[in-house]
Amino acid sequence: MSETGWIGEAPRDAGFGDYFELLKPRVMRLVVFTAIVGLVCAPVPVHPVVAFAALICVAAGAGAAGALNMWSDWDIDAVMKRTARRPIPDGRVTRDEALGIGVTLGAFSVVMLALFANIFAAGLLAFTILFYAVIYSLWLKRATPQNIVIGGAAGALPPMIGWAIATGGVSVESLLMFLLIFLWTPPHFWALALFRNEDYVRAGLPMMPVTAGPRSTRNQILGYSLVLVPVAILPAFTSVGGPVYLAGAVVLNVLFLRGAWQIWWRDEPEAEADRYRVEKKFFALSIVYLFLHFCLFLAEAGLRAAGLAAAGWPTLT
Structure with missing residues (x-):
């Protein structure tokens, strides 16, 4: 396996589904769902159009974190049975593409959430992406058996983001x-x-x-x-x-x-x-x-x- 993250011959042309898989859609659904709950339960009402736009930003941020996680975990995914068919180890997408998608989506989601909602909610989203993609994926996951305990903070933040979209605080x-x-x-x-x-x-x-x-x-x-x-x-x-x-x-x-x-x-x-x-x-x-x-x-x-x-x-x- 090379540093590009694929085995053997160069990867075939990837389709939309291959790139979407990079975003970990199942995890994204859970993130968006818990963010919706935080937003709906907050005591401050939010206009439906603003809420929808903000939740699209949260979904994009979750997808960015998923793509960056796949970029960092390409070597691990390749040797584990349950992850070996992911887009990078399976040769459908390169690491460079995953990195580009992750960084672009992450920046877009944070900036747009700041515009649609507020700076505090955007800051929480930025922290979540960085914590999952850098602190957890690049460091904790490979360094300590407490990786899940500490890294779990990233997955626990979406309802707080939803609440912050409505209230601007915690x-x-x-x-x-x-x-x-x-x-x-x-x-x-x-x-x-x-x-x-x-x-x-x-x-x-x-x-x-x-x-x-x-x-x-x-x-x-x-x-x-x-x-x-x-x-x-x-x-x-x-x-x-x-x-x-x-x-x-x-x-x-x-x-x-x-x-x-x-x-x-x-x-x-x-x-x-x-x-x-x-x-x-x-x-x-x-x-x-x-x-x-x-x-x-x-x-x-x-x-x-x-x-x-x-x-x-x-x-x-």
Whole structure:
């Protein structure tokens, strides 16, 4: 493999889909969704046109971070089974193209968000892109088993960006949304790392199961889950929560804690047929867990808006 990031012959002409894949669209969807929740739950109304334009900027910023991550991780992606078919190691896009797209999209998204919304929201977006593309991808990911813990801050910032688009600042509520994602990230990714351990060993990445072993990783999954549960329930008692959020969050966190306990409790080794079955179930549950928490935020925001409308209060200025 050469420094251009492809193997063998020069890459074929790339299509739109190849370049779009560079932007990590699945991650982008999660970023935009949590940013929408932060924006909708904020106490300051935003004109729909401004909100739409601002969210396009957030999506572009997320795509820029994804492209820069693929640019930096081309050598890692090439040796891991789940990433070997990404555009750069698969020979569809060069590293230079990924770098150009990432830098251009990143600059565009930050400047335009400053114009459509405010400087503070744009600054948060710029910090998120730089933290993910530079601090996490170029440094933490290859340097420490705490990479996911520290690097999780980048993925936790979008709801704060959405809140800042509306308000120009932060609040207890947006910080709790940040903490929900931040504390969810280690159990979520360490469950993945347990059943993808061979990939990380082959890539030479210091993920927790590689450096500390499965037992220590399971201990930490349970530990972070115990800290996460009260933080995830706490928003119910703030302006973005309510009885619907409280009821849903209690159920979700009981299920999450049960899954973390099952991971911690199980013995090593298990029969090959059951290998990592518990971890895979917990990983799938963790995705639904986060998505539904933010759906509950939206449900509460919808109920508040309906109540204001019924009372004759304007909901848009």
